[in-house]
Amino acid sequence: MVTELVCIVCGRSYPPGDLQTCGVCGPQGILDVRHDYDAITPILTLEALGRRSPDHWRYRELLPIDPGATLPPLRVGWTPIYDAPRLAQNVGVRRLFLKDEGRNPTSSFKDRASSVGVLKAREFGYDTIACASTGNAASSLAGLAASIGMSSVIFVPQRAPEAKIAQLLVFGATVFRVAGTYEQAFELCRAACGHFGWYNRNSGTNPYLVEGKKTAGLEIAEQFAAGGPLGGELPDWVVVSVGDGCTIGGIGKGLHEFKRLKLVRTLPRLLGVQAEGASPIVWAFEAKTDLVPSGAETIADSIAVGTPRNWRRALAWVRASRGAMIAVPDPEILEAMRLTARLGGVFGEPAGVAGVAGLRRAVLQGLVPPDSSVLAVITGNGLKDIRSATEAAGRPHDIQPDLQQVEAALRS
Numbered sequence: 001m002v003t004e005l006v007c008i009v010c011g012r013s014y015p016p017g018d019l020q021t022c023g024v025c026g027p028q029g030i031l032d033v034r035h036d037y038d039a040i041t042p043i044l045t046l047e048a049l050g051r052r053s054p055d056h057w058r059y060r061e062l063l064p065i066d067p068g069a070t071l072p073p074l075r076v077g078w079t080p081i082y083d084a085p086r087l088a089q090n091v092g093v094r095r096l097f098l099k100d101e102g103r104n105p106t107s108s109f110k111d112r113a114s115s116v117g118v119l120k121a122r123e124f125g126y127d128t129i130a131c132a133s134t135g136n137a138a139s140s141l142a143g144l145a146a147s148i149g150m151s152s153v154i155f156v157p158q159r160a161p162e163a164k165i166a167q168l169l170v171f172g173a174t175v176f177r178v179a180g181t182y183e184q185a186f187e188l189c190r191a192a193c194g195h196f197g198w199y200n201r202n203s204g205t206n207p208y209l210v211e212g213k214k215t216a217g218l219e220i221a222e223q224f225a226a227g228g229p230l231g232g233e234l235p236d237w238v239v240v241s242v243g244d245g246c247t248i249g250g251i252g253k254g255l256h257e258f259k260r261l262k263l264v265r266t267l268p269r270l271l272g273v274q275a276e277g278a279s280p281i282v283w284a285f286e287a288k289t290d291l292v293p294s295g296a297e298t299i300a301d302s303i304a305v306g307t308p309r310n311w312r313r314a315l316a317w318v319r320a321s322r323g324a325m326i327a328v329p330d331p332e333i334l335e336a337m338r339l340t341a342r343l344g345g346v347f348g349e350p351a352g353v354a355g356v357a358g359l360r361r362a363v364l365q366g367l368v369p370p371d372s373s374v375l376a377v378i379t380g381n382g383l384k385d386i387r388s389a390t391e392a393a394g395r396p397h398d399i400q401p402d403l404q405q406v407e408a409a410l411r412s
Helices: 056-062 085-091 111-123 136-148 162-170 182-196 207-225 246-260 280-287 311-320 330-344 350-364 386-393 403-411
Strands: 002-007 026-035 081-083 095-100 128-132 151-157 174-178 237-241 269-275 324-328 373-378
Touching (some): 026 207, 026 311, 056 207, 085 095, 085 350, 095 207, 111 128, 111 136, 111 207, 128 136, 162 174, 174 182, 237 350, 246 311, 269 280, 269 311, 280 324, 311 324, 324 350, 330 386
Parallel strands (some): 095 373, 151 174, 237 373
Antiparallel strands (some): 002 026
């Protein structure tokens, strides 16, 4: 039930179609998808949702897809939420929940966006879809494209972890490892899409991809509202790691839409977390000014973005929620990998647990009160980056098959 596409810079309106940015504002003119909420409200009730399949297509009326479209076979969304009391105590909040997005088909949050992207590519008549990515969006696109028989082309920067590149190749994607930064891979992908006639999946500029990401916000609201762990109330805060800005922007929009449909009464505040080595959106938030591109040096490759395209959307939703932004150093991200796994039972990659690291720092700085209830979105599985996981967790004890050596190791 899409009504229009609206530029978030100038407000110009466009009819729904194969359009990615504003014709007046150019690449900076990111478009937002608008829906007919008056028509959707009587249809999308908690009772109706309770009868639907446990995946993100349950929100079909709020997604920009053809009602008759054949959906990809992979089940995306409706990921679990876990109560993590020991981690909450360590971090310093009253209650902490973890939403494990590593349970999606290719083990990351990005499957939400890619599932919509491949449907839009098919709807618009493309046979090949492409993206630039530090890893997760790429492997997600490769997997979802493979599931519907569509060709995919991926541009990754040199720093992309081998595990993620292996995923791309096993799904049959054509992979270009670019000797340069993510920003250079992004621009090369955009140029190649124009030259070869491929559909551009990059969620930094493609308005439809953010609609897939917002399903996490819809889900969080529904999972708590429908007799959830807080007795029908949403948590006080939702914490999200931030790279390009579309993930937190999408989650913010999804939460807001659930309230607009009168399915919840209150909304959580958003805490956006970046790595200190790639934190231009945090800087823009604190300086109350436009974004200035920065470097991108961090172990959290999935959020290593020095020139985020969707920063305006991210800041708009953080501010609308009366939320905050914070940056954390890599050592604290590595510590969060250990803590989230050992105290919460969820194994996240560096970008996936950056939110937990940011929450801990936000509590220490007084941004998040200690009596808060919080949900942290763990955006990707730790097996995506074994090198960082090994650095965080340490090495095994190498011994001979000898009980005395076991005893000696235990004493050391």
